[in-house]
Amino acid sequence: MDMEFIRNIQGWGYVSMIFIITIGLYAYIYHLYKSQRDGVKDYEKYSNMALNDEIDDTLVEAKDPQNDAKDNKER
Amino acid sequence: MFHWLEKNPFFFAVGVFLVIAYAGIVTILPDFMESARPLKGTKPYTVLQIAGRQVYIQNGCNTCHSQLIRPFKSETDRYGKYSLSGEYAYDRPFLWGSRRIGPDLHRVGNYRTTDWHENHMLNPAAVVPGSVMPKYPFLFKKNIDLDTAYAEAETVKKVFDVPYDKPGMPKLGTFAQAKKAVFADAGKIVAGMKNQDVKDAYKNGNIKEIVALIAYMNGLK
Amino acid sequence: MQSSNAINYDYTVAKYFTISAIVLGIVGMSVGVLIAFQLAFPELNNLFGEYGTFGRLRPIHTDGVAFGFTVSGIFATWFYVGQRVLKVSMAESKFLMFIGKLQFWLYIIGVAVAVVSLALGYTTSKEYAEFEWPVDIAIVVVWVLWGVSIFGLIGIRREKVLYISVWYYIATFLGVAMLYVFNNMEVPTYFVSGMGNWFHSVSMYAGSNDAMVQWWYGHNAVAFVFTVPIIAMIYYFLPKESGQPVFSYKLSLLSFWGLMFVYLWAGGHHLLYSTVPDWVQTMASIFSIILILPSWGSAINMLLTMKGEWGQLKENPLVKFYVLASTFYMLSTLEGPIQAIKSVNALAHFTDWIPGHVHDGTLGWVGFMIIGAIFHMAPRMFKKEIYSKKLVEAQFWLQTTGIVMYFTSMWISGITQGMMWRATDQYGNLAYSFIDTVEVLHPYWTLRAVGGSFYLIGVFMWAYNIYKTATSSKAIEKEPQYATPMA
Structure with a gap:
């Protein structure tokens, strides 16, 4: 492999990264707001994980709903 | 997703x-x-220079002195020709530094002498009034670690194909041969020095750290 | 809820690392103050023979505060925050408890060996990676153990979704692991040649390549030690202390990915106008500017979290620490990109402006977050009130004054020296000899050292306050939900 070929690959790697960042991040914003609007998931509720963090506080989302049902008021 | x-x-x-x-x-x-290609004329360090480079690193000279001349007129006027990548091909590690509390040393061998270094390392402020550099009297007391310097040369030769013993390149050879060469190189430096302890030590078969450090810095061109 | 009352969070390991953060903070910063005074008064270099020169002590300062104080702080907060946001106790797993304690003791041994070896001059010379290979191996082991703790705790968590702080801790773990291993690839010379000092090694990379790897590491070590885990802390401690949910959780998630994507591309800005390829330099410059966005995304999110609650700033000194920390974060993440612009860098590189920039980040952002975090954790770990609120207030103002003195003097001295280096007379000759540009810095260096001393005194006040809290403060019956109780 000569250096020019390597520089080409690096250039492509670099450009594709910029596209991935741009598309990926905008898609992520869209995903975040869409899931909130459609009522699929409100991401803001996760900030309560820092506020209500006693070991017997209500879980925001139980990892295992069956076993932890007793820990969780909502379920 | x-x-x-x-x-x-x-x-x-x-x-x-x-x-x-x-x-x-x-x-x-x-x-x-594309492994760093040396410039034509760039040679690996001699064993004495490696010992000096180790002294340079041990005392953290690179925390205050850079070895990188940037391509600006103000820098080339002050320090000499700007640095080229190939010049560093044998630098493991690189010693570019990140802060110039003292001046750049990449080409210090062009404008400082053995004599200057000897006086300066003993008491920098006496040579350069206002200098904030520490005094380094202990370099005149401690012997170099020849074994480790040779070990480094042999390691880079074996592992990284550094061209010791190739035509036109520095000789390395066996430890005994290398030791002889180190004493020959050191003799030239010691001859240019005034310090009696260093001279006596050399006669008794000991090389002080200051000798190796000066050999290294004189080679920076 | 009565079901899980039997379990409580277990802060044993968090307490250990709190102590090491305080002790190593004092050690690292004392050395920092000493070397700051050495620049202003060079005779101080001769205090301890060869072991007391600036060149020997400087790595002990930088590594001491980065890998001693900061990393201890990261570990301490992880072993506290991790349990709480995952809602699982260390007491539930004997294995994780053992790993945590093992990690602590290996860490302490590693730190001791590192300090002694640096003082003796065993160094690879690569900044923030000065340790020779045996210490490197110890560090890798400690890091792997921390990984076991993180993923072990995540494995037995009750909350399904990971809180944003945990994201940042995971990124810290992965980032540092990758960077540290690749930058410290070295060949021990003893094992190849069979002679010489067995501690000695040579770098796998040479010249410009070595420089590129080093600053890819150096820049991103700052990312993953001084930025990412500290963001993890502020996303927990500011909301918890103030009782306010994060202003926009969605923004925090977005900033996370933005930071991860962009940060690693910017390392080349330490090597502008050097001999690394030109396109690497330009790209690094551009990405450094883009980096403002995700950084400010987090910082603004934190400031907006306090929206309508600014009154707390008056009553609660810890909120002061956190808010000032995120303000300093904004300052230094704006300053950094400015310095990464090529023409600015031509002036700023190699001058005091660079350590000035580092210190408004580390003193203001990293230091204040860790100090504030430990103030928040202490009453909950020791079940006691903070010993003295007045002392906390005094510490805050003393340290803030110290930081301002530090960075203003460094800005002035850096720009002065940079301008003097390039100044020419009417014939185009250099106007100043090098020593002229050093002598002029003396007043700024003195001021910087005094500013640093203020900060160090603040650290002693912090240590005393935490010590008194643990030993002789009033007990609290029930853990407060939000604001930290203070006497």
Whole structure:
């Protein structure tokens, strides 16, 4: 492999990264707001994980709903 | 997809790792395929110079002195020709530094002498009034670690194909041969010095750290 | 809820690392103050023979505060925050408890060997990676153990989704692991040649390549030691202390990915106008500017979290620490990109402006977050009130004054020296000899050292306050939900 070929690959790697960042991040914003609007998931509720963090506080989302049902008021 | 990542810590971690590793893969790895090529005339360090370079590193000279002349007129006027990549081909590690509390040393061998260094290392402020450099009297007391210097030369020769013993390049040879060469090189430096302790030590078969350090700095051109 | 009352969070390991953060903070910063005074008064270099020169002590300062104080702080907060946001106790797993304690003791041994070896001059010379290979191996082991703790705790968590702080801790773990291993690839000379000092090694990379790897590491070590884990802390401690949910959780997630994508591309800005390829330099410059966005995304999110609650700033000194920390974060993440612009860098590189920039980040952002975090954790770990609120207030103002003195003097001295280096007379000759540009810095260096001393005194006040809290403060019956109780 000569250096020019390597520089080409690096250039492509670099450009594709910029596209991935741009598309990926905008898609992520869209995903975040869409899931909130459609009522699929409100991401803001996760900030309560820092506020209500006693070991017997209500879980925001139980990892295992069956076993932890007793820990969780909502379920 | 996003939500799936958020509840699968393992794949989340893999995703984060790929994202942060990607920059290194694109920007750094490819340049190793073209291993740093030395300039014509760039030679590996002699064993005495390696010993001096180790002294330089041990005392953290690189925390205050850079070895990188940038391509600006103000720098080339002050320090000499700007630095080229190939000049560093045998520098393991590189010693560019990040802060010039003292001046750049990349070409210090062009404008400082053995005599100057000897006086300066003993008491910098006496040679350069206002200097904030520490005094280094202990370099005149401690012997060099010849074994480790030779070990380094042999390691880079074996592992990284540094061209010792090739035509036109410095000789390395066996330890006994290298030791002889080191004493010959050191003799030239000691002859230019005034310090009686260093001279006596050399006669008794000991090389002080200051000798190796000066040999290294005189070679920076 | 009565079901899980039997379990409580277990802060044993968090307490250990709190102590090491305080002790190593004092050690690292004392050395820092000493070397700051050495620049202003060079005779101080001769205090301890060869072991007391600036060149020997400087790595002990930088590594001491980065890998001693800061990393201890990261570990301490992880072993506290990790349990709480995952809602699982260390007491539930004997294995994780053992790993945590093992990690602590290996860490302490590693730190001791590192300090002694640096003082003796065993160094690879690569900044923030000065340790020779045996210490490197110890560090890798400690790091792997921490990884076991993180993923072990995540494995037995009750909350399904990981809180944003945990994201940042995971990124810290992965980032540092990758960077540290690749930058410290070295060949021990003893094992190849069979002679010489067995501690000695040579770098796998040479010249410009070595420089590129080093600053890819150096820049991103700052990312993953001084930025990412500290963001993890502020996303927990500011909301918890103030009782306010994060202003926009969505923004925090977005900033996370933005930071991860962009940060690693910017390392080349340490090598502008050097001999690394030109496109690497330009790209690094551009990405450094882009980096403002995700950094400010987090910082603004934190400031907006306090929206409508600014009154707390008056009553609660810890909120002061956190808010000032995120303000300093904004300052230094704006300053950094400015310095990465090529023409600015031509002036700023190799001058005091660079350590000035580092210190408004580390003193203001990293230091204040760790100090504030430990103030928040102490009453909950020791079940006691903070010993003295007045002392906390005094410490805050003393240290803030110290930081301002530090960075203003460094800005002035850096720009002065940079301008003097390039100044020419009417014939185009250099106007100043090098020593002229050093002598003029004396007043700024003195001021910087005094500013650093203020900060160090503040650290002693912090240590005393935490010590008194643990030993002789009033007990609290029930853990407060939000604001930290202070006497």
